[in-house]
Amino acid sequence: MDTIVIRRGNREDVPAIAAIEARCFPAAEAATWQVFQQRMETFPESFFVAETDGKIVGFINGAVIEGKFIRDEMYENAGCHNPQGNYQTVFGIDVLPEYQGRHIASRLMETMIRHARQSGRKGVVLTCKEALFPFYETFSFVCLGRSQSVHGGAVWYDMIREWDGTDNSGNIWKA
Numbered sequence: 106m107d108t109i110v111i112r113r114g115n116r117e118d119v120p121a122i123a124a125i126e127a128r129c130f131p132a133a134e135a136a137t138w139q140v141f142q143q144r145m146e147t148f149p150e151s152f153f154v155a156e157t158d159g160k161i162v163g164f165i166n167g168a169v170i171e172g173k174f175i176r177d178e179m180y181e182n183a184g185c186h187n188p189q190g191n192y193q194t195v196f197g198i199d200v201l202p203e204y205q206g207r208h209i210a211s212r213l214m215e216t217m218i219r220h221a222r223q224s225g226r227k228g229v230v231l232t233c234k235e236a237l238f239p240f241y242e243t244f245s246f247v248c249l250g251r252s253q254s255v256h257g258g259a260v261w262y263d264m265i266r267e268w269d270g271t272d273n274s275g276n277i278w279k280a
Contacts (some may be wrong), residue, residue: 107157109118109209111216114152114164116145121161121201129199134257136197140181144168144196147183150224151193153216155200155209165202165213167231169193169224173249174263175232177256192265193221195231214244217267228267235262 114122123138130136132250136144145152148168157165168179168186175194179185195217200209221229232252241264252261 109152109162109207109212110156111212113246113259114145114149114154114158114166116142118152118154118161118164122152122164122166125161125164125199125201126197127208130197131257134259136180140149140183141166143183145266148186148188151217152221153213153220155204155213158203162204163209163213165195165198165217166228167194167217168194169226170265171231173228173230173265175230175254175255176251180256191227193217193224193229195228195229210240211243220242222268228265230263232256232263233257238262238264241266 120143123136123141126135126141131138144166151168152166153164154161168183169188169190170179170185170192171187171190173192179194180196190267198210198213218229231241231246232254238248244266246266249263249265252263254261
């Protein structure tokens with residue numbers, strides 16, 4: 106089995122990230138190379154990639170925001186990022202189909218949660234489709250209901266993982 110390394114993303118990773126996004130999401134939902142370039146320039150600290158033998162096989166990214174809900178314009182406008190915000194978003198978590206089932210998405214999510222905690226955030230927020238509830242619930246996310254998002258014409262649900270902020274050890278399981 107290949108060794109998977111999770112590391113912070115960088116500008117040189119953008120072409121591979123955009124290609125993975127194009128394979129993992131329908132065109133109406135997928136971010137473009139230009140959007141990823143803008144995100145990487147605006148919030149590089151919130152980009153993590155999974156790599157094996159020098160090949161990027163997955164990634165996670167998201168801006169920091171003040172509120173608990175992702176608005177559709179945030180997906181396209183990296184300027185919505187607020188470095189002093191209370192919540193880390195997850196705009197996307199993608200793993201190439203041939204690498205799925207190896208817990209790569211879980212490792213990426215654990216890395217993002219740990220990063221958010223260590224950065225002093227109150228929690229992590231995301232939108233997802235109903236079929237993904239079980240995956241996110243394993244990380245103590247709870248559903249807040251149907252999202253106002255109409256991104257890509259899909260039905261989305263708002264999910265949140267919060268903590269009390271008193272434990273900065275990076276222990277992602279303590280509520």
